[in-house]
Amino acid sequence: MEREDMTFVSKLNLEMERQLLQLFPKPVKLHLLYQASMHDFSLSTNSFDKGGQFVIIVYLGRGEEARGAYLGRDRLNKYQSFFLFDLTSKQVTSIANNSEVETDEAPWTYGNAFKLRECYSHAKRLWVDFASDEAYNTGWAKESLTNRDGSLKDVEIFRVDDVGDVLLYPWREIVWNESTREELRENFVSHKVMSESLNSARVLLLGPAGAGKSSFLNSIRSVMLKRITHKSVSGAGAPDHLKKLKSSSIRAERGGHVTSLTLCEVIPLGEEEATGLSIPDARAVIKGHVPEGYRFQQGTPFSSQTIGYRAEPGIKDKIHCVLFFLDARKVTTYSDYLQKKIRILQAELHDLDVPQIVLLTHVDQVCHAVQEDVKYVYSSRTVKDKVQKAAEFVGIPVSFVLPVKNYASELSTNCNSDILLLSAVHIILQAVDDTLDDQCV
Ligand SMILES: Nc1nc2c(ncn2[C@@H]2O[C@H](COP(=O)(O)OP(=O)(O)OP(=O)(O)O)[C@@H](O)[C@H]2O)c(=O)[nH]1
Ligand SMILES: [Mg+2]
Numbered sequence: 107m108e109r110e111d112m113t114f115v116s117k118l119n120l121e122m123e124r125q126l127l128q129l130f131p132k133p134v135k136l137h138l139l140y141q142a143s144m145h146d147f148s149l150s151t152n153s154f155d156k157g158g159q160f161v162i163i164v165y166l167g168r169g170e171e172a173r174g175a176y177l178g179r180d181r182l183n184k185y186q187s188f189f190l191f192d193l194t195s196k197q198v199t200s201i202a203n204n205s206e207v208e209t210d211e212a213p214w215t216y217g218n219a220f221k222l223r224e225c226y227s228h229a230k231r232l233w234v235d236f237a238s239d240e241a242y243n244t245g246w247a248k249e250s251l252t253n254r255d256g257s258l259k260d261v262e263i264f265r266v267d268d269v270g271d272v273l274l275y276p277w278r279e280i281v282w283n284e285s286t287r288e289e290l291r292e293n294f295v296s297h298k299v300m301s302e303s304l305n306s307a308r309v310l311l312l313g314p315a316g317a318g319k320s321s322f323l324n325s326i327r328s329v330m331l332k333r334i335t336h337k338s339v340s341g342a343g344a345p346d347h348l349k350k351l352k353s354s355s356i357r358a359e360r361g362g363h364v365t366s367l368t369l370c371e372v373i374p375l376g377e378e379e380a381t382g383l384s385i386p387d388a389r390a391v392i393k394g395h396v397p398e399g400y401r402f403q404q405g406t407p408f409s410s411q412t413i414g415y416r417a418e419p420g421i422k423d424k425i426h427c428v429l430f431f432l433d434a435r436k437v438t439t440y441s442d443y444l445q446k447k448i449r450i451l452q453a454e455l456h457d458l459d460v461p462q463i464v465l466l467t468h469v470d471q472v473c474h475a476v477q478e479d480v481k482y483v484y485s486s487r488t489v490k491d492k493v494q495k496a497a498e499f500v501g502i503p504v505s506f507v508l509p510v511k512n513y514a515s516e517l518s519t520n521c522n523s524d525i526l527l528l529s530a531v532h533i534i535l536q537a538v539d540d541t542l543d544d545q546c547v
Contacts, residue, residue: 116141117165117260121195122172126161129176129191129200132485133269136161142261147232147253149214149224159266159274162214162222163193164234165259166251170195173236173246175220176266178274190220190244202242214263219244222261225252234258272475276484280525287521290528291329295358299366300539303421306355306368307538310391312383312451313431314444315374318467320348321512322431323369326356326531328513329524330365349373350401351391367531370425373402375448377441380404385450392428392460394419426538428455428462430500434472434492434509437499448500461537464507465530466496480511480522508533 116138118126127134139160142149159178166172172193190201202219214222218235219242225231232253236246251258268274280286299307311319328334353370357363372391376382386407390396397414409415416423430448432440455462469489475482476489483489489509497504508530511523 116262116264118163118172118262119170119195122170122193125195125198126163126174126191126193129189129198130266130274132272132274134159134266134274135269136264137267138262139265140261140263142232142253147224147230149222149232161264161266163262163264164222164251165261167255167257167259173220175214175216177216178266188216190216190242201244217242219246228254232258232261234261271473271487272482273485273487273490277490278484280481280484280529282481282522282525284521287525287528290525290532294367294528294531294535295330295363295365297366297535299535300542301421304426304542306364306366307426307535308353308368308370308422308424309427309429309534309538310370310372310425311429311431312372312375312388312448313429314377314382314433314436314440317374317431317433318465318510318512319371319374319429319431321514322429322465322467322510322527323354323371325510325512325523325527326367326369328519329527330356330358330362331360332519334513334516334518350399351396353398366535375444377444379443385447385454388451389454392425392455392458394423394425425460426541427534428460429534430462430464432464432466432496432499433468434466434489434496435468437466437492437495440499445499452500452502459541461541462502462506463530463534463537464496464500464502466493466507466509467512469509470511476511480520480526483509483511483526 118136123136126136159176161174161176163172163174173191174193175188175190177188188202192199192201202216218237221235223233223235225233230253234251235249236244236251237248238244238246253260266274299305311322313319324335348371351370351372353368355364356367356369358365370391372388373383381404383402384407386409387396387402390408395410395416396408397416400408400412400414402408410417428451452462469483469486469492470477470480472492473482473486473488476486493507493509494504496507510526510530513519513523516523
């Protein structure tokens with residue numbers, strides 16, 4: 107617990123604090139803002155901002171006992187969440203855990219269950235009313251405590267601060283449970299592309315070597331097969347990258363039907379001048395001129411003279427979405443050359459009306475919490491910062507950057523990694539549909 111002013115010593119002892127902190131799903135710290143006994147039991151003297159998250163603790167006159175409430179508002183200061191609690195050094199009980207409070211009442215009032223009020227006619231008097239409110243089901247006997255008769259020892263108000271890297275409120279909302287996983291999987295396998303002449307959207311994976319393009323393909327396959335498959339990962343630092351255009355369809359399950367997603371791999375985008383996929387080659391692939399299996403050759407761009415050139419590509423041959431892969435660990439150190447190349451491609455894609463999304467990989471390797479459990483990805487301050495940096499690097503809005511964690515060293519798939527991968531697929535297919543929809547109008 108932090109105390110701004112050392113004359114301000116909280117009555118919350120260490121054991122009680124430990125008990126109380128257990129009620130929070132993520133690590134937080136309490137910062138004492140107000141103590142009634144230090145403010146002449148007057149509420150009006152406190153002048154702190156009422157937005158954010160607070161804990162109010164009422165110390166009862168009888169023994170080492172306290173009751174209290176938590177109140178939180180989101181970043182937009184809109185909806186409130188709260189819970190009430192009974193607290194001793196030995197245990198804490200959460201009551202009336204409510205995620206949505208419709209009222210916009212005074213900040214220290216929780217229906218009839220808990221009311222903190224000041225007596226206007228008698229200075230230096232503070233009252234706390236408790237009740238067995240039906241809506242909150244507190245089970246508290248109806249009583250009014252006041253500092254005047256000693257039934258109320260003190261009242262303290264704390265600000266609740268996030269600790270370290272994990273933010274209390276995620277910056278994107280996902281419900282991390284088995285039904286989300288199943289729903290996303292169901293949506294994916296039943297998805298139909300918004301075009302009668304197209305069964306599967308061709309999605310091109312672009313990015314520097316080692317960014318995780320092949321791993322993404324493998325990870326999506328693993329999600330569908332419900333077991334890890336290592337089919338096409340080159341391995342870190344492998345000298346032998348893919349040298350040709352290779353399109354892989356994704357099946358709904360082993361031997362199942364082909365889904366509406368086809369992932370197309372090419373050689374990596376080079377990080378140095380004159381290396382990797384050239385702009386003319388990338389352009390030819392995106393427009394559908396390049397045949398399947400074509401082997402890219404450094405220094406010899408694909409052209410209308412190249413054997414296999416498809417002069418009049420149909421909708422099935424073109425690329426319908428481009429994914430730029432960036433490694434979260436390297437996003438601030440990638441070369442200017444790579445940035446220039448991506449930005450040229452990006453401008454072309456814009457002209458060609460091909461949607462583009464950035465997949466930020468290796469997020470587990472920039473944040474311990476995410477390494478432990480992927481469900482922290484949208485609560486991680488570091489990942490949020492890397493997403494912002496990736497958006498700046500590529501020059502697109504933050505909402506087009508999706509953090510993902512590929513299956514790399516796991517021996518089996520897991521619910522939360524599947525959810526993050528499947529939600530990326532969902533957004534990719536949505537982007538394809540939105541563009542095809544526009545083109546049909
Ligand atoms: N921890 C972790 N490792 C990853 C992730 N994505 C990829 N990797 C590892 O990074 C290495 C490179 O990944 P690849 O998928 O082969 O990279 P690539 O983009 O296909 O690289 P090239 O084929 O060389 O262009 C592999 O060892 C992967 O296991 C990730 O999200 N988290
Ligand atoms: Mg690869």
